Amino acid sequence: MPAPLRANEDRALAAxxxxxVLDSPPEPEFDALVRIASLVCxxxxxxxxxxxxxxxxxxxxxxxxxxxxxxxEMAFCAHAVLGDAVFEVPDARLDxxxxxxxxxxxxxxxxxxxxxxLQLSGxxxxxxxxxxxxxxxxxxxxxxxxxQQLARAASQLLExxxxxxxxxxxxxxxxxxxxxxxxxxxxILSIDAQGVIRRANAxxxxxxxxxxxxxxxxxxxxxxxxxxxxxxxxxxHALAAGEALSHESERLRLDGQRLLVSVTLVAEAGQxxxxxxxxxxIRDITAREEAAQALALSAERFRSLSDCVxxxxxxxxxxGQSGYTNEQxxxxxxxxxxxxxxxxxxxxxxxxxxxxxxxxxxxxxxGNTPFDETYRVVWPGGAIRQVRSRAQELHSLRGEPLGFVGxxxxxxxxxxxxxxxxxxxxxxxxxxxxxxxxxxxLRNIAxxxxxxxxxxxxxLSCRFASRSFEDWYGRSREDMLRLSMPEVLGxxxxxxxxxxxxxxxxxxxxxxxxxxxxxxxxxxxxxVHYVPDTDARGEVRGIFAVGSDVSSLKTAQRExxxxxxxxxxxxxxxxxxxxxDLILSVNPAFTAITGFEPAxxxxxxAxxxxxxxxxxxxxAREAVRAQGHWQGELWRxxxxxxxxxxxxxxxxIPGDEATGAQERLLHVFSDGTERRRHDERLQHLAFxxxxxxxxxxxxxxxxxxxxxxxxxRERRELALMYMDLDGFKAVxxxxxxxxxxxxxxxxxxxxxxxxxxxxxxxxLGGDEFVLLLDQPAGPxxxxxxxxRLIDAVSQPLVLAGQSVVVGVSVGIARFPQxxxxxxxLMRAADLAMYAAKAAGRNRWQFATxxxxxxxx
Numbered sequence: 001m002p003a004p005l006r007a008n009e010d011r012a013l014a015a016x017x018x019x020x021v022l023d024s025p026p027e028p029e030f031d032a033l034v035r036i037a038s039l040v041c042x043x044x045x046x047x048x049x050x051x052x053x054x055x056x057x058x059x060x061x062x063x064x065x066x067x068x069x070x071x072x073e074m075a076f077c078a079h080a081v082l083g084d085a086v087f088e089v090p091d092a093r094l095d096x097x098x099x100x101x102x103x104x105x106x107x108x109x110x111x112x113x114x115x116x117x118l119q120l121s122g123x124x125x126x127x128x129x130x131x132x133x134x135x136x137x138x139x140x141x142x143x144x145x146x147x148q149q150l151a152r153a154a155s156q157l158l159e160x161x162x163x164x165x166x167x168x169x170x171x172x173x174x175x176x177x178x179x180x181x182x183x184x185x186x187x188i189l190s191i192d193a194q195g196v197i198r199r200a201n202a203x204x205x206x207x208x209x210x211x212x213x214x215x216x217x218x219x220x221x222x223x224x225x226x227x228x229x230x231x232x233x234x235x236x237h238a239l240a241a242g243e244a245l246s247h248e249s250e251r252l253r254l255d256g257q258r259l260l261v262s263v264t265l266v267a268e269a270g271q272x273x274x275x276x277x278x279x280x281x282i283r284d285i286t287a288r289e290e291a292a293q294a295l296a297l298s299a300e301r302f303r304s305l306s307d308c309v310x311x312x313x314x315x316x317x318x319x320g321q322s323g324y325t326n327e328q329x330x331x332x333x334x335x336x337x338x339x340x341x342x343x344x345x346x347x348x349x350x351x352x353x354x355x356x357x358x359x360x361x362x363x364x365x366x367g368n369t370p371f372d373e374t375y376r377v378v379w380p381g382g383a384i385r386q387v388r389s390r391a392q393e394l395h396s397l398r399g400e401p402l403g404f405v406g407x408x409x410x411x412x413x414x415x416x417x418x419x420x421x422x423x424x425x426x427x428x429x430x431x432x433x434x435x436x437x438x439x440x441x442l443r444n445i446a447x448x449x450x451x452x453x454x455x456x457x458x459x460l461s462c463r464f465a466s467r468s469f470e471d472w473y474g475r476s477r478e479d480m481l482r483l484s485m486p487e488v489l490g491x492x493x494x495x496x497x498x499x500x501x502x503x504x505x506x507x508x509x510x511x512x513x514x515x516x517x518x519x520x521x522x523x524x525x526x527x528v529h530y531v532p533d534t535d536a537r538g539e540v541r542g543i544f545a546v547g548s549d550v551s552s553l554k555t556a557q558r559e560x561x562x563x564x565x566x567x568x569x570x571x572x573x574x575x576x577x578x579x580x581d582l583i584l585s586v587n588p589a590f591t592a593i594t595g596f597e598p599a600x601x602x603x604x605x606a607x608x609x610x611x612x613x614x615x616x617x618x619x620a621r622e623a624v625r626a627q628g629h630w631q632g633e634l635w636r637x638x639x640x641x642x643x644x645x646x647x648x649x650x651x652x653i654p655g656d657e658a659t660g661a662q663e664r665l666l667h668v669f670s671d672g673t674e675r676r677r678h679d680e681r682l683q684h685l686a687f688x689x690x691x692x693x694x695x696x697x698x699x700x701x702x703x704x705x706x707x708x709x710x711x712x713r714e715r716r717e718l719a720l721m722y723m724d725l726d727g728f729k730a731v732x733x734x735x736x737x738x739x740x741x742x743x744x745x746x747x748x749x750x751x752x753x754x755x756x757x758x759x760x761x762x763x764l765g766g767d768e769f770v771l772l773l774d775q776p777a778g779p780x781x782x783x784x785x786x787x788r789l790i791d792a793v794s795q796p797l798v799l800a801g802q803s804v805v806v807g808v809s810v811g812i813a814r815f816p817q818x819x820x821x822x823x824x825l826m827r828a829a830d831l832a833m834y835a836a837k838a839a840g841r842n843r844w845q846f847a848t849x850x851x852x853x854x855x856x
Contacts, residue, residue, distance in 0.1 A: 003078040006125060013053055015124040019162050022050060022057055029157050030060035033150050037131055038062045040146045041139060045132035048154050049077040064108060074103055080115030081125040086144045089113040091136035112137045116151035120159060129154050172838055187282040195220045207284060209253045225250050236278050239267035260286045312408040332387060332410050334379045350376035386412045452526060452547030458540060460485040474519030504530035504543050575667040581606045593671050595639035610637035620650055628652045644673040689763040691741055692748035700762035704772055704822050718815035719776050721786060722829035725767035726807035726841040739799040750792040786810045786844035794842060807842030809833050818847040
């Protein structure tokens, strides 16, 4: 049977929750009240019972050991809270409302019940002070009166307990506000109506170079340059109570140094409304102004440099409107400086390319697709130019898009040159094809008609000469047979051949090259073989002279030497493979990049460089087969196993069935690893703390926001641990800032060993750290993690030869119990951390409902 509800049920439940007493530990004041009630009424059981929407919970009890609550539908107290007087049940077995109640039929066997409601100052009944007996009975008038008085005392205790908690919280908040004021980075001075400094925080003493308490009692005007004193005094006196005024001014340090500062004045009034003085908040902006001047100088240098580069440089805002353009950009688009705008730029793009460029620009927003387009530009006179434009999206420190910066290059001449190169390449291929055909023809002719052939007797008279020999020397067959070798070769030719003639006559085969001026004036080149003709006794009888026309080979050799020089001198690695992907040739740059010597790879599969992405390799091969060319990035490995990023141009050298030439693949590549690593380092620095390498605030906020977004689609537990080192400032002051940084790095390493890969450990700055835990198992796991972190940080460290010890205070906030937004969780964890510090430092503290702002 459902329990009856109070007339003001919702208000009573809200008042009970505001007491924050449910499930709290025992307190002696409440225990004393139930003992008195048990003694006065002469019963074995007495309770202080608080009734919420589903149960009655016992704040104090006598006679029911091991029992802390019962369901509301069985509770006698659920009836007692309905009225203002004592609710009494003389015999529960005879009362139809309770005769079947499990508390009557079984343990604790209730027969008698009497309960006085606990009424708060707002009139809400939140529970009872009741007495129970296992035998039927009645209370007399005196006992009822005492029971009601005890209930009033319990109600007052509950409200006094709440007031004490609120007062303690207010004192803690006031102490925290005072600590924040004292530790503020801004200088703060309190100045009375006579211009005398009455209070100054530590930042003010540092700013003005003063010793502790040295500023107190000093006239404020002594800190202001003489030319500004009248204006500053007028500013103070012109403010009404509660008003504030901010402006930039100057101040004097005690050593006379002038400071450029930002000043905020807040007027204060006394208890009777009279002028009490002002509070002055001062911030040194000297460095800011110097930085602003340096930034302006840097911007001017950038503009000067950008006007010197041979490419156009531009910047547009997030709305697409033109910002900065250099002179080269305006020349490329033929736009005067006064006419630069987004609309004018669009009007210069060829109508057939305009929509494609607009869509590419739209796709690049968000940074997912880079803008890199080639298109035509139409000049006002009708001339058409080809340009290539590339742009990159800019973001603020918070990740918000600011616009684009990019460059544009006029590639009209380059495209024309590339077209000429393609034409020259095609012509070279055609010439090579023709040369191969001629070589085949010459080979067939050579097979049918041998080259220069002659036989010379030992006395060097001619016995035989072929037709080709006769033609080379312009002699008839009859002339050859009657002339000697010196006469045929001529005096100079014979003298140059004499060493070889003597060698062959000595029985040794001679091979040499000879250049011959033919009868028509042409210079010919021959490869000559002198072979001795010996008789049975081994004596040389004559000379077989065989000459081959190598004039064309000499020309080809010079061309090959030139090609080999280019092949060896290029800075890009070159590798040639056959149809089976076996390496046929590599150049020196290949060895410099990969570490493989030619002997290591020639004849081996190109797999020696590794294939980390077989799918992309296959795609590249298909593209080369279909288009003859492919360009892209692949990860390879050097001889020492190190991975490197290969920027590859892959080209196809077709085979030739007629000549038997096999198909080849030409691999030209460079090492792009450092460029990729540079880009990755920049990305890492944007989202990680430079000192410790941990995630920074931006990365922490992004991950926390993303995980909170996932909670709308799935049930998810999250927790934040806000950590602040205890004693760090003292250590930092004693060993120096450099060692303080070393301490922070060691603390970061210790913390990092205790977290999971799915969690995020971040440094917010100074000695503040935050740990984001995804799907923690529950409060027990969070307590264990916090205890381990505290133990790890508290271990001694050695800095500059000194052993130092710091601690850490940890504030824990859970989602959704302590906050449903990024700001709410961070604020709840922060407040819990300060509570841990207030409780003694070097400990952890969960966020509680005692700080309701933390859960917003």
